[in-house]
Amino acid sequence: MMTKLPNILLTGTPGVGKTTLGKELAAQTGLTYVNIGELAHEGQYYDGYDEEYQCPVLDEDRVVDELDQKMVEGGVIIDYHGCDLFPERWFHIVFVLRTDNTQLYTRLEDRGYTGKKLQDNVQCEIFQTIYEEAMEAYSEEIVHQLPSNTPEDLEKNLHQLIQWTEQWIKDHN
Ligand SMILES: Nc1ncnc2c1ncn2[C@@H]1O[C@H](COP(=O)(O)OP(=O)(O)OP(=O)(O)O)[C@@H](O)[C@H]1O
Numbered sequence: 001m002m003t004k005l006p007n008i009l010l011t012g013t014p015g016v017g018k019t020t021l022g023k024e025l026a027a028q029t030g031l032t033y034v035n036i037g038e039l040a041h042e043g044q045y046y047d048g049y050d051e052e053y054q055c056p057v058l059d060e061d062r063v064v065d066e067l068d069q070k071m072v073e074g075g076v077i078i079d080y081h082g083c084d085l086f087p088e089r090w091f092h093i094v095f096v097l098r099t100d101n102t103q104l105y106t107r108l109e110d111r112g113y114t115g116k117k118l119q120d121n122v123q124c125e126i127f128q129t130i131y132e133e134a135m136e137a138y139s140e141e142i143v144h145q146l147p148s149n150t151p152e153d154l155e156k157n158l159h160q161l162i163q164w165t166e167q168w169i170k171d172h173n
């Protein structure tokens, strides 16, 4: 029999640290890391263009279709700044990374974000938009918030997620 492996969703406002955590978690657990932004870019899974934000609009159905088989097999870490586009059945656990707004402001500014894009993203974090989206889209018991302000937080989160993954694998095999 193949070892059963969990699927993990890492979500949160742009800049909270999803990619940093997700890649390290994949490296340390052997789970497969999938960045939805990169996947969409590579496959050009877009459906129109958003004039206001000057970016292509994700073709959500296409993304879900492309990933479904892999998700059914299990062992995938998904990284995306949204969460209500994915089927509920995909995930065994959902982590919403959270960053204090002053920290996030600096991180996004360092990345070159300015004006409306910067304001909107910081506001998204202040309003807990992604956390609320996750609580609506998934069973509340599987949704967890992770503080992501400091390198110590990163280490702690990584350790906690590795522990959770190892325990899940023991419990399901
Ligand atoms: N726990 C942390 N403490 C301090 N800095 C962090 C932490 N996690 C990530 N960072 C830094 O914050 C920046 C943004 O991190 P990252 O690119 O992982 O965010 P993201 O959530 O993937 O953003 P996006 O949604 O835009 O892809 C990076 O410079 C990263 O090094």
Ligand SMILES: [Mg+2]
Pocket: 018, 019, 020, 079
């Ligand atoms: Mg990222």
